[in-house]
Amino acid sequence: MMIVTTDYLPGKDIKKLLGLVKGSTVQSKHIGKDLMAGLKTIVGGEIKEYTDMLNEARQKAIDRMKDEAIELGANAIIAMRLETCSVMQGASEIIAYGTAVWVE
Template structure:
């Protein structure tokens, strides 16, 4: 699956638009991470557990978006976007979305 943030893929033409695709996940904090986060707020620095958690959430959302595109028969996703929103004070949603297409090589 080719995935790009642009509305085109160099060397290819869009053969067919398959439509909007998306994937999302909601991740919540846990007590262990919150304790470490509280300590980092005192001394400063990156909260690596949260960084890892959000990276995993992005990968899961992208994976679900790819699955949605494959179900539509696409071989690429153009105009990929990622967004994060707070669902509650202890949970965030990550959503990945874009346009599913099929491609053909330029002549």
């Protein structure tokens, strides 16, 4: 499955637009990770626990979007985007969306 953020695939001919596909996950903070993050804010630097958590959440959202595209018969997704929002204190949604297409 090819996934691109552009509206086309260079060198490929889009034969069929299959529609919007999306995938999302809601990720909450973990109390143990929160404690480590709190300590890290004192000394500065990357909060690796949150970086890892968000990378995993993004991958879940992309995988779910890909599954939806496969169900539609797509072999590519164009104009893919990622967004995040807070759904409640301590929990965020990550959503991946794009247009499922068939290309040759």
